[in-house]
Amino acid sequence: MPSARAGRILVAALAGAGLLVSGCARPSVGSDRDDPTKPVTLKFWHGWAERGEVKAVNDSIARFEKAHPNIKVETIGNVTDETMNQALRAGGSDAPDVVSSFTTNNVGQYCSSGMWADLDPFLKKSGVDKKKVFPKTLLDYTQFRGRQCALPLLADAFGLYYNKDAFRKAGIDRPPRTMSEFARDAVKLTRRDKDGSYRRVGFMPSFRLYQNSPDRMFAQWGPTYFDAKGKAALAKDPRSKDFFRTQLKLINAQGGYGPLEKFRTMFGDEMSSQNAFLTQKVAMHMDGEWRGRMLKEAKAPFHWDTAPLPVPDDQADTYGRGYLNGTVIGIAHSSMHQNAAWELVKFLTTDTDEVVSFANAIHNVPSTFGALNSPKLDADPTFRAFLDIAKNPHSSAPPPSNNGGQYITALQDFSYEVEAGRVPDLDKGLRTLDAQIDADNLQSEN
Structure with a gap:
């Protein structure tokens, strides 16, 4: 169905399930004790709505499911931050496991509220050195006061x-x-x-x-x-x-x-x-x-x-x-499948070929050093200027x-x-x- 209509239906469904509520100072508590090798279905909410972008997301999910046959991913697009945050406050089985946002300015809230899980333990467990994978500016806008509650999922350079x-x-x-x-x-x-x-x-x-x-x-x-x-x-x-x-x-x-x-x-x-x-x-x-x-x-x-x-x-x-900003992605603190959710987040954000494929598909700047330097990246010289901006150590984003x-x-x-x-x-x-x-x-x- 068209993504705009899907967004309206989602809001109605959440309201009917009692998820669109205010208050709840503390987020629902999930679990990081799940076995990511067991069969599971994850819910991934994102904000992309344009047909070509939604197709690119779905193609990425298909590649992930092929590499992880035990994990199925249900995606819902055209989701606003407000709708997502309301669902995360309430938690429950209808809330998402993996969430993404176009609004880097909101990362401080995601981290300080605890609604997005701290990803540092997952990075450490997987042996991912974030400082070697992601440009510093992109890392800066995906953490707050030492809490890495999000990772970059492509970037925009101006x-x-x-x-x-x-x-x-x-x-x-x-x-x-x-x-x-x-x-x-x-x-x-x-x-x-x-x-x-x-x-x-x-x-x-x-x-x-x-x-x-x-x-x-x-x-x-x-x-x-x-x-x-x-x-x-x-x-x-x-x-x-x-x-x-x-x-x-x-x-x-x-x-x-x-x-x-x-x-x-x-x-x-x-x-x-x-x-x-x-x-x-x-x-x-x-x-x-x-x-x-x-x-x-x-x-x-x-x-x-x-x-x-x-x-x-x-x-x-x-x-x-x-100036740099971009899409951020994280794991809902309320998810009962946080280890499986991490497999999806890790694939979308750190796999070089995946990041390059997604960046080429929606014409955004890739968000890892490996992807920025990949020979498979779009070679258009007018696009290369933005890749150089992303790699420049003086480039910045508001804190x-x-x-x-x-x-x-x-x-x-x-x-x-x-x-x-x-x-x-x-x-x-x-x-x-x-x-x-x-x-x-x-x-x-x-």
């Missing part, structure tokens, strides 16, 4: 898409590598009609555009969100002010916030044929690795390529870095928190005010932002 035809006509021979080059090229690439209205901007800096969430661009600075004691530290880090000042320079160099916002509202939907990069309303664009496949399927009427996003001028040696990344939401709201020119004193504004983040974290812990 980089720069650029219109090669527009670059050639503007006399630009390569993508920008520093923020000063970025601003210079953005101005050169901007085109206006005779009445002064925009025909194209070099780069649309608005934090409200598509994937332009401020934390993704901020990754180019290597920011410090929290100090060693867990207190918000954005106001103390000079890179925070430099980030916002650079953003304002980009805005002002291309005509100012008001005109740019007016032009942005004329852009089409991100996932449609009216995407602003596809329709050449922007010459440079920040996006994830999946955009390349979409541009090819849409037969973009111009030549394009990919590169890492620029970095601050005083960090030129870090060029090649980028997990105990409240599902509420600090990222606070950063977004603050960033909207900054770009609109409504924060005259950045120092004061950043101190207020830190105080808000600390208050939100304290409330979550109480």
Whole structure:
């Protein structure tokens, strides 16, 4: 059945079974004493819903079942984090054994609540050295306060898409590598009609555009969100002010916030044929690795390529870095078949050929060193740029928190005010932002 309908039926079934309940401060207790060689059926819940992605998941499960004939896996897709968490709180035979999520910001909650089992004992028992298997950044966003409750299941890397035809006509021979080059090229690439209205901007800096969430661009600075004691530290880090000042320079160099916002509202939907990069309303664009496949399927009427996003001028040696996040997978603490569940998690996350096959199928970045360096990986040069970003030691992801990344939401709201020119004193504004983040974290812990 269509995955969207499957999701609705799942919610109704859970409600009927009494699983959609709130409260339950402690998760249901499962068992890690099961024999994974005995016949068993596992329930695997995931969020993929697009037909090709669901097929890729099912193909992976088929490969697993062939290698483990005693384990059958029932999959349910298009499951939201909220539905999954409600079922995990309640536990019971209808709850999942293996769970995955697209929301890395929620890992802190999964780990601190205990709803996702600690995977370190399973890794140790299997002889898997996680630091040798997974890139550090991906490990960082799958654990919280020393608890490895999740593992990476493919990743997303964010980089720069650029219109090669527009670059050639503007006399630009390569993508920008520093923020000063970025601003210079953005101005050169901007085109206006005779009445002064925009025909194209070099780069649309608005934090409200598509994937332009401020934390993704901020990754180019290597920011410090929290100090060693867990207190918000954005106001103390000079890179925070430099980030916002650079953003304002980009805005002002291309005509100012008001005109740019007016032009942005004329852009089409991100996932449609009216995407602003596809329709050449922007010459440079920040996006994830999946955009390349979409541009090819849409037969973009111009030549394009990919590169890492620029970095601050005083960090030129870090060029090649980028923002990373991705899908995470774990074992439900309530599962009575945790050893069998681990066999599935281990297969999906550490088997090099499996990770490569899945990455190629859904055009995501693989999440292990072995898969990143595999000759079987998609050789498309426009995809390779994102593989290099994933392997770059300077690439980063926002740290997990105990409240599902509420600090990222606070950063977004603050960033909207900054770009609109409504924060005259950045120092004061950043101190207020830190105080808000600390208050939100304290409330979550109480």
